[in-house]
Every structure is written in structure tokens, then in C-alpha cells.
Amino acid sequence: MTCILYNRKLLWASFSFMVQKLVVGNWKLNGCLAANEALIGACGALAGVDMAVCVPFPYLAQAASLLSGVALGAQTVSEFQSGAYTGEVSAEMLAEMGCRYVIVGHSERRTLFGEDDATVGRKALSVLRAGLVPIVCVGESLAEREAGRVMEVIGRQLGAVLGSIGLQQLSRTVIAYEPVWAIGTGRAASADEAQEVHAALRRWLADHDAPAAGMRILYGGSVKTGNAAALFAMPDVDGGLIGGASLVARDFMAICRTAAANGDH
Numbered sequence: 001m002t003c004i005l006y007n008r009k010l011l012w013a014s015f016s017f018m019v020q021k022l023v024v025g026n027w028k029l030n031g032c033l034a035a036n037e038a039l040i041g042a043c044g045a046l047a048g049v050d051m052a053v054c055v056p057f058p059y060l061a062q063a064a065s066l067l068s069g070v071a072l073g074a075q076t077v078s079e080f081q082s083g084a085y086t087g088e089v090s091a092e093m094l095a096e097m098g099c100r101y102v103i104v105g106h107s108e109r110r111t112l113f114g115e116d117d118a119t120v121g122r123k124a125l126s127v128l129r130a131g132l133v134p135i136v137c138v139g140e141s142l143a144e145r146e147a148g149r150v151m152e153v154i155g156r157q158l159g160a161v162l163g164s165i166g167l168q169q170l171s172r173t174v175i176a177y178e179p180v181w182a183i184g185t186g187r188a189a190s191a192d193e194a195q196e197v198h199a200a201l202r203r204w205l206a207d208h209d210a211p212a213a214g215m216r217i218l219y220g221g222s223v224k225t226g227n228a229a230a231l232f233a234m235p236d237v238d239g240g241l242i243g244g245a246s247l248v249a250r251d252f253m254a255i256c257r258t259a260a261a262n263g264d265h
């Protein structure tokens with residue numbers, strides 16, 4: 001039974017249902033009105049792939065007005081709904097601005113802004129309560145990988161999210177495997193390294209009774225035009241979370257085209 005649960009080829013063959021890949025751009029702390037207009041103007045929806053861009057808060061309205069066929073997302077969110085939390089932005093506000101996705105638990109939020117597993121879990125819950133889709137980032141540091149602790153770390157990170165949102169809501173999340181050592185370094189995981197962790201992640205989901213085969217697990221960390229095809233050809237890689245390359249329209253579109261060409265498995 002478990003085998004059928006996470007053997008996606010079998011599932012697709014039995015029910016002939018397909019989930020196309022999802023490619024999400026994470027602009028991080030970049031952009032200005034003029035550059036955003038040019039970037040979005042050069043990005044358009046493609047058949048066969050779902051696309052989204054996660055822009056800085058001040059540019060949500062601008063991006064919402066310019067995007068066509070490409071979903072809007074934010075890069076973080078408050079765990080609180082409203083009240084005396086100066087500087088915070090709630091998930092309800094993001095929904096009102098037209099967001100569909102919100103990244104939570106990005107490693108830069110964890111390491112630079114002290115977000116722990118429990119905070120990430122609460123943020124994922126606030127996103128779901130607003131009717132949006134959290135993109136939950138998980139991933140190990142280089143030291144953790146070298147110590148053979150990849151699944152221990154990822155299991156702990158995901159376990160905190162599961163504990164906060166519950167099993168039913170877990171199936172509504174997108175998971176992004178982003179090894180910390182690959183983010184912004186130019187050193188992506190190899191396709192085999194990514195596949196190994198994605199398959200283990202899907203097993204973890206199945207073992208926790210989540211509908212693992214139908215859930216999207218994105219890979220993030222130095223995805224470029226040159227390595228996207230190999231990564232997206234992997235059976236458990238359902239798309240990408242793209243940082244640096246999403247700031248160059250030609251590269252982002254090429255990566256999206258590669259995802260579309262690889263369909264799903």
C-alpha cells in the first residue's frame with residue numbers, strides 16, 4: 001500500500017491524472033518600480049507549467065496589476081492576524097493584495113531573522129487560514145549534510161509544520177527542498193542528490209499519512225538554465241523555487257519552459 005502511495009508512476013497510470021510543475025521566482029530584496037515593470041513585462045504564462053513570482057511587500061500591488069497568468073506570492077508573513085505588531089504584514093492582507101502563495105521558513109528567514117521551527121509552523125497556519133498556499137522551505141546546512149543528518153533535520157522542520165497545521169492542511173501546502181549550502185552559492189544539488197532527498201521527503205509524507213503522491217515538492221538552490229533540465233527530469237522534483245535566476249526574465253522564462261517540457265511524472 002505504502003509503495004502505491006508514493007510510487008507516482010503507478011498512481012498516474014492508474015488514475016491518469018497529472019499535476020504540472022510549478023516554478024516560483026523569489027525576488028528576495030530586489031527590485032524597483034521600473035525594473036519590476038520590465039521584468040514582469042518580459043514574463044508571461046506558458047502552457048504546461050504553473051508559474052508564480054514572490055515579490056517584496058511594497059511591490060505587491062504593482063505586480064498584481066501587471067501579472068497575467070502568473071500567480072503572485074509573498075516572501076514571508078506575520079504569524080499574527082492583526083494588532084500591535086509594528087511592521088508586520090498579515091496573511092489576510094496578502095490575500096487582499098491578490099497573493100496566492102507565501103514562502104515560509106526560507107533559510108534566510110531562519111538564519112538571519114531567527115525564525116525557529118515553531119514560528120514557521122505558526123506562519124504556515126496563518127497562511128492557510130487566509131486561504132493561501134504556504135510554500136514551506138526545508139533544508140539542511142552543509143555541516144548537517146556531512147554529518148549524515150539530512151532527513152533528521154528535514155523531518156524535524158516538517159514535523160513542526162505538521163504539528164501546527166495538522167494532516168489535512170499539510171496536503172494543501174507546497175514543500176520546497178532548499179539545501180542551505182546551495183542557496184545563492186552557484187553550487188546546486190546534483191539531480192541525483194535532489195531526487196534522493198525528494199524521494200525520502202515523499203516517503204516521510206506517506207509515512208505520516210499525507211497524500212504524498214499528489215503533493216508538490218519543489219527544489220530550490222542555484223537552479224539555472226543549465227541545470228534545470230536535469231533537475232526537472234527527476235521523478236520526485238515537481239518544479240523549482242528560483243532566486244537569482246528569477247531576476248533575469250530570459251533565464252526565468254527558459255527555466256519555466258524547461259519545466260513545461262518535462263511535464264510531470
Ligand code: PEP
Nearest residue numbers: 183184220221222243244
Ligand atoms: C532562494 O532564494 O530560494 C534560492 C533558491 O536562491 P538561488 O536560486 O539564488 O540559489
